Amino acid sequence: MMKEINIGLLGLGTVGTGVAKILIENRELISSRVGVVLNLKTVAVKDMNKNRDIRIDHRDMTDDAFKVVNDPDIDIIVEMIGGETIARDLILEAIENGKQVVTANKALLANQGTHLMKAAVEKRVDLAFEASIGGCMPIVKTIRESLVGNHIKAMTGILNGTCNYILSKITDDGSTFETALAEAQKKGYAETNPTLDVEGTDTAHKLAILTALAYGMEINLKDIYTEGISKITPMDIEYARQFGYRIKLLAISKNHEDSVEARVHPTMIPFNNLLSNVNGCLNSITVSADAAGDMLHYGYGAGMMPTASAVISDLADLARNLASESSGRIPLLAYQVDKIKKIRVMPIEDIVTHYYIRFAAQDHPGVLSKISGALGNYGISIKSVHQKGRKANGSVPIVMLSHTAREANMLKALKEITDLNSVTDKPCLIRIEDENYEE
Ligand code: NDP
Numbered sequence: 001m002m003k004e005i006n007i008g009l010l011g012l013g014t015v016g017t018g019v020a021k022i023l024i025e026n027r028e029l030i031s032s033r034v035g036v037v038l039n040l041k042t043v044a045v046k047d048m049n050k051n052r053d054i055r056i057d058h059r060d061m062t063d064d065a066f067k068v069v070n071d072p073d074i075d076i077i078v079e080m081i082g083g084e085t086i087a088r089d090l091i092l093e094a095i096e097n098g099k100q101v102v103t104a105n106k107a108l109l110a111n112q113g114t115h116l117m118k119a120a121v122e123k124r125v126d127l128a129f130e131a132s133i134g135g136c137m138p139i140v141k142t143i144r145e146s147l148v149g150n151h152i153k154a155m156t157g158i159l160n161g162t163c164n165y166i167l168s169k170i171t172d173d174g175s176t177f178e179t180a181l182a183e184a185q186k187k188g189y190a191e192t193n194p195t196l197d198v199e200g201t202d203t204a205h206k207l208a209i210l211t212a213l214a215y216g217m218e219i220n221l222k223d224i225y226t227e228g229i230s231k232i233t234p235m236d237i238e239y240a241r242q243f244g245y246r247i248k249l250l251a252i253s254k255n256h257e258d259s260v261e262a263r264v265h266p267t268m269i270p271f272n273n274l275l276s277n278v279n280g281c282l283n284s285i286t287v288s289a290d291a292a293g294d295m296l297h298y299g300y301g302a303g304m305m306p307t308a309s310a311v312i313s314d315l316a317d318l319a320r321n322l323a324s325e326s327s328g329r330i331p332l333l334a335y336q337v338d339k340i341k342k343i344r345v346m347p348i349e350d351i352v353t354h355y356y357i358r359f360a361a362q363d364h365p366g367v368l369s370k371i372s373g374a375l376g377n378y379g380i381s382i383k384s385v386h387q388k389g390r391k392a393n394g395s396v397p398i399v400m401l402s403h404t405a406r407e408a409n410m411l412k413a414l415k416e417i418t419d420l421n422s423v424t425d426k427p428c429l430i431r432i433e434d435e436n437y438e439e
């Protein structure tokens, strides 16, 4: 008879429901591949009386999640509650009890991952988190296992389904930001607090975990420059289109050996960049590695079943490890613990790139030369100037594309321009990533 591994599922919301569905509906398929039966033993929820998309016998449910992590018959805990308080306490208690853990909780990992992983290593248990980044895309496994023989040079990704859905709906369907966000929430893509999505924090959580995995560094969230999409206007999206670009919220990371670039911000990318055609809640990431070269992952980055698919992949790995008594075989953060270093994250002021800048200025003679003069004071050269929009509240939009510039200089110039009497609003700055940008 096949060995049974008992699973305790904490949370039966969007992702938890998907996990339960796959475990129940694909039970035989999974056991025929994994070689053990993954048995969903107990499910913890907050509200036992809630209507559910799935039928689970009430005898297998509880509203006391701590009972589940303390159940000696449970081998693997799947934490699908989210947040950084009760989820952390439950994971730590599960680890303390010697249980394997699967989570999709990138906020918790990015903020407290070092502590959780130390606890797991001490107890020689696995803490798996494939679903925390990129939904169904196997990016953690790719970096940690498939690229084990490579130096990773760079990663660029669309890692938040909610933001990509919103930007796609505004760009392609003329939706408003608010309508698109409400739809993303209804579809189960957004975090409980959607500010985490739209202000770029969720993407930064994912990038913090990825940079740690890729470069052998400690998880360092606080130094990742993070800017979300809430200030992107339909006007900027339309200008981008006229220049041959789409605006995407990108996570960008480059390995400079003694330091890394790790930043999250809206970015203009050319139509022929593969990432510019990744729309809706789809995610994608390009990884550049010294032996493998460039590779691209593409898939659903949020939602019930795609995320659950990644959780099941982790469950299969942990169940196989338990069956072969080989838990702890793969280092949680890809590198042996004593090889993990503190690597400096480059401040945003040090990056060098191209810029789209838009000013609202009074339509008076001489305004343009004052703006150009301020940019020139900091050595910033302008590639093109555009003034096509209509007057609104006495101001006209002036749009400029810059040649390569250092961000510190750009910020100083923008400060000087903002102080001009003829400039009526804060300038809008969007970075451009375009390999074929004409200098
Ligand atoms: P939901 O809000 O849909 O579900 C949360 C679940 O946790 C609910 O079932 C809730 O119970 C349960 N819960 C809350 N508090 C407790 C408690 N004290 N004890 C037991 N159960 C509790 O969240 P999601 O499924 O969207 O997200 C879960 C995790 O997955 C988060 O960390 C999120 O960041 C991550 N994630 C989400 C993705 C997505 O697409 N949604 C994708 C990738 C990761 P009840 O149902 O009774 O209210």
Ligand code: HSE
Binding pocket: 132, 133, 134, 135, 159, 160, 161, 162, 163, 189, 190, 191, 197, 202, 301, 302, 303
């Ligand atoms: N809120 C997240 C997103 C869920 O929209 O991408 C997946 O991590």
